[in-house]
Amino acid sequence: MASSSSYNCPCAACKFLRRKCMPGCIFAPYFPPEEPQKFANVHKIFGASNVTKLLNELLPHQREDAVNSLAYEAESRVRDPVYGCVGAISFLQRQVQRLQKELDAANADLIRYACNEIPPALPPHPGLNPVQSMAPARSRPIELIRRVDNQAGGFNYQQPLAFPLPYPFPWNENPSGNTDEGGQDGM
Numbered sequence: 001m002a003s004s005s006s007y008n009c010p011c012a013a014c015k016f017l018r019r020k021c022m023p024g025c026i027f028a029p030y031f032p033p034e035e036p037q038k039f040a041n042v043h044k045i046f047g048a049s050n051v052t053k054l055l056n057e058l059l060p061h062q063r064e065d066a067v068n069s070l071a072y073e074a075e076s077r078v079r080d081p082v083y084g085c086v087g088a089i090s091f092l093q094r095q096v097q098r099l100q101k102e103l104d105a106a107n108a109d110l111i112r113y114a115c116n117e118i119p120p121a122l123p124p125h126p127g128l129n130p131v132q133s134m135a136p137a138r139s140r141p142i143e144l145i146r147r148v149d150n151q152a153g154g155f156n157y158q159q160p161l162a163f164p165l166p167y168p169f170p171w172n173e174n175p176s177g178n179t180d181e182g183g184q185d186g187m
Contacts, residue, residue, distance in 0.1 A: 030067040041074035
């Protein structure tokens with residue numbers, strides 16, 4: 001009974017090949033018993049003796065990557081016997097190209113929209129800096145809008161705030177003329 005308690009479960013490769021799994025089995029670290037289909041696919045496509053030869057020729061730190069590549073290729077070949085993983089790679093490359101075209105089109109639309117929003121330069125106002133004389137030429141309705149009320153006639157001008165403007169407006173935004181922007185009315 002003591003031997004059954006020290007019994008080690010054979011790796012998936014040895015179990016599939018119906019042989020005793022020895023302590024130095026080259027397959028044991030890469031084909032655990034919980035993943036029998038992984039070795040079954042690799043054996044079906046490449047053969048156990050070819051995989052053994054390949055693993056013996058590689059350095060120990062390279063073996064895990066090689067087994068993962070073999071397992072991926074084998075699973076791809078089982079799913080698609082003609083193209084294998086090349087079919088998956090080609091599909092992904094076409095998808096990347098399609099998405100790149102969509103991204104380029106979206107960027108072109110964004111640039112076209114941004115260029116239409118840039119205000120043209122107005123003739124300079126006497127007494128103002130040329131940079132200060134530029135004001136938005138048109139107002140397109142967008143989500144962010146600031147309302148400027150004219151006290152004299154009740155005229156409402158809606159100015160879009162799509163981009164922060166690096167220059168002050170040529171008109172007085174504070175109708176009271178008070179330069180204190182603390183927001184306190186008469187206090």
